[in-house]
Amino acid sequence: MSVFTEYVDWVSSQDAQYRTVLPITDAEADDLAAGRLSPHQAGALGDGRRYLQSDWPSGAEKPSEYWGSGAFGVREGY
Template sequence: MTESTGFGCAACCAEDAVVARAHHQSHTGVRVEQMIQDDSHFIVSVQRCGLCSQAFVNVFTEYVDWVASRDAQYRTVLPITDAEAEELKTGRLSPHRAGALGHGRRHLQSDWPSEAGEPSVYWDSGVFEVREGR
């Protein structure tokens, strides 16, 4: 566990958000344990770090830009307890309520609005809103 968060390791919960994101995007870093929802513009999965087995809920939302074809993309990666992972996997916790897990907990955020040239990647805390893309 990292000292600052009580979750994860120095790779999956690195202080530098860009370093943490790179670990989450690598094929050996974090693996999908179970897809919860897999739609074209809204994807929710429970994932695990390959180094420390920390569980995460990963929420991806995309908003189609019908005019300029520059779809806005948002991703939130929140460390969760094994009990919370089980609730998501068994359907006792809806993906739409996943944001309630984030209250007071640090989560990795990647925001790529339509007008941006690249995503902004940062750690945030508090409740995050879970909305389906369109």
């Protein structure tokens, strides 16, 4: 599963960008597709697994990339 989030920078046009890549199980994929599991539910995905994170905040010259762990949370956009 890959989640990309971008926050619009209305002042300097340097939008912050974040990407998380998390391997999911076949069962999780089936539950997501069927609507039985939501990535917006706290702790629903990734608990106890590592995920690859790329953070590129506004004003940074390049992104930072690192391995994260723990519960994988997805926030709804607005």
